[in-house]
Amino acid sequence: MAASQKLATFIMDLGSLLIKSVFRTKEQQSMTKRFKVVITDLMTEPLDAERLVLGEVADVIALDAKSEAELVGQIEDADAVMVYHYLTFSKSSIDRLSYCRVIVRPGVGYDAIDIAAARERGIPVCNVPDYGSEEVADSAVAMAVSLARGTHLLCNRLRRGVGPWNVDQAKPIPRLRGRRFGIVGCGRIGTAAALRAKAFGLEVAFFDPYLPDGIDKALGIRRVERLDDLLSSSHILSVHCPLTDETRGMIAASEISRMPQGSFLVNTARGGIVDTVAVVDALQRGRLAGAGIDVLEQEPPPVDSPVLAAWRDPNHPAHDRLLLNPHTAYYCEEGSDEFRTKGAQEVMRALLGQPLRNVVN
Structure with missing residues (x-):
């Protein structure tokens, strides 16, 4: 093979390796991207159960909001939202979500979430139907x-x-x-x-x-x-x-x-x-x-x-x-860990693109 051909082959192989390296870097960056998971209400620090499940891929933030108005400016860039029962999560909140892959209700009832509005946006809403x-x-x-x-x-x-x-x-x-x-x-x-x-x-x-x-x-x-x-x-x-x-x-x-x-x-x-x-x-x-x-x-x-x-x-x-009683029939220590863990696991499935277990909309 002529020296010029060998040089051309070497340059082409080097270029291919560089391109593969660039794409591999982008893939790794995508895989290591930190997601943002927002818990709207009820939960405060420490978020041990949620971070045990999600900590490797997501930052978990608890707002402890008492009303839907307090969510403005806090949820728009969330990749997933977890909603408890102290506030309504209406169409106005759902329409502000830019990247959300799932809304999870870590409990049974989901009447406070506008599931129709979420469906229109292509956002699945999931619950934890069995914990309590x-x-x-x-x-x-x-x-x-x-x-x-x-x-x-x-x-x-x-x-x-x-x-x-x-x-x-x-x-x-x-x-x-x-x-x-x-x-x-x-x-x-x-x-x-x-x-x-x-x-x-x-x-x-x-x-x-x-x-x-x-x-x-x-x-x-x-x-x-x-x-x-x-x-x-x-x-x-x-x-x-x-x-x-x-x-x-x-x-x-x-x-x-x-x-x-x-x-x-x-x-x-x-x-x-x-x-x-x-x-x-x-x-x-x-x-x-x-x-x-x-x-x-x-x-x-x-x-x-x-x-x-x-x-x-x-x-x-x-x-x-x-x-x-103050809406406490569901509660026990083991059950608290269960609904928090199962809610976080459903969020993890959504973030990783895996099939969801309990879609209600």
Whole structure:
């Protein structure tokens, strides 16, 4: 081979190596790019669970915002957003996202996120549907049993020195075994609640028009085709459906009036499903003998909330029959790690372009 040809070949090979080197450098830069993940609310430092999953590829920032307005200027360049339940994440926020690959709700309910607006932008919205199934079911049945056995009422009244030191002021207290425990929405949590209620000897029935046939037979419980039939026959009614346009206001004054005199209502799902003002009224009139409420229409509730007023006033007829919690039915130490870790893992899948597990839009 002539010297000139060898030189030309050498130059071409050198050029090829340089081009490959440049492209390899760009690929490495792309792979090592630091993503930005923003947690809008609830979480503060330290973010151990999130950084354990995402720390190698992303900077994780917790805003601890109390309102959507506080997000302006903080989320626009985020590659992923994690939203809890203290604020709304509406179309106005979604439309400001320039690079977002996923919006994750590290929990079950996603009604505070405008999933349609996200879909229009091509942004998947994902949740963590399974993390608190046991805890919410435990809380719902615990509330129900505490109310139905008179435990909550007697504890409240005797602490204040009201009434005789015996069971009289809690009567009547019918035996639980054989009474109907009605479930509205028999998904993961509703199913877990059904199994727990059966352990108390309660006859479990459910209303869920979206559940396929056969679940009732697999669980050994009864399916009811009409909500009215469940309402009118349940000694205890426990709500476990998501908040949607269809379920918003599902259990209001009219529905409560069809429940048996002296029955009990428990809501550990979403506040907007049950009209809690109507619940307080039903307690005052004696239609309901007790109510366990873990979720409210507005959280935290306004200071002038009639529900808070009844709950705090020992002279209110509903006071000793209302068991109120601050949206904590989901919580346990292990569950907290679980929903944070699973939420972060879904973010990681989105950042790496992997298939997502729990897309809701």
